[in-house]
Amino acid sequence: MPTVADYVFAGAERLAHSPHPGRALSDAELLLMHVLGKDRAWMLAYWRDEIDTDCSIPYHSAIERRRAGEPIQYITGETEFFGLPMRVTRDVLIPRPETEHVVEKAIELAAGFLRPRIVDVGTGSGAIAVALAHKLASAEVSAIDCSAPALAVARENAIRNDQARIRFLEGDLLAPVAGEQFDIVVSNPPYVAESDRTSLAVEVRDYEPAQALFAGSDGLAVYRRLIPAAFAALAPGGFAVFEIGCGQQVAVHALLADTGFEQIAFTDDLQGIARVVSARRS
Secondary structure (H helix, E strand, O other), X not given: OOEHHHHXXXXXXXXXXXXXXHHHHHHHHHHHHHHHOOOHHHHHHOOOOEOOOOOHHHHHHHHHHHXXXXXXXXXXXXXXXXXXXXXXXXXXXXXXXXXXXXXXXXXXXXXXOOOOEEEEEOOOOOHHHHHHHHHOOOOEEEEEEOOHHHHHHHHHHHHHOOOOOOEEEEOOOOHHHOOOOEEEEEEOOOOXXXXXXXXXXXXXXXXXXXXXXXXOOOOOHHHHHHHHHHHHHEEEEEEEEEEOOOOOHHHHHHHHHHHOOEEEEXXXXXXXXXXXXXXXXX
């Protein structure tokens, strides 16, 4: 009967011929933990022990999915964002560490409001909305997405993290809250140019939802609609906080300024790339 180590090394051998051979061993370990429902401490403790259940079929299936390039998060259905567990499916983008800067900036700006009214546009998995509701007990948080399957995932994440108070709405951009006003509009919108499709990693290009990634020929199509919509939805003194793509700083600044936003500022990610823009409605 094979041991834990036997399974891991066999999986790693298969993954050595995958899009990410450098992660073969760690991916093989993660997938076996997922199939067995065990954590890393268990893996280390029983590394040389035989596995008393036949997990070869589900483990082989998981390994082959990863070998084809499918993200680990979709295979396991799990990820973490802002220290919170999140369910993910192929209906939603996988939350990235860079997007945590959006949450951090929104929390910073929310301190200026007694009971901040916040809306997350294009919520996807609900990661931003759930993280904000988790950190800001006094906030009224709404979340919008045009995808019903994505909203189902977002609702699940809200309940899982004890944030059932979040209001979820289906529709395009801010249309579902027409006539309402907010103190903060946050969004991680699609911002990849169609021309950049072939340059994306296979796990992004072939597995994550295209409508949440691509935004026209220059990646700015959604910003052109979102920025004026956000301006109209903000109360005087309110803020827009958006994630942006690499190299979009100048163009997004111009769109915000032309719309009437003031105090436009950018926050760099850990690689020194302008990743978040914030702007105030006077």
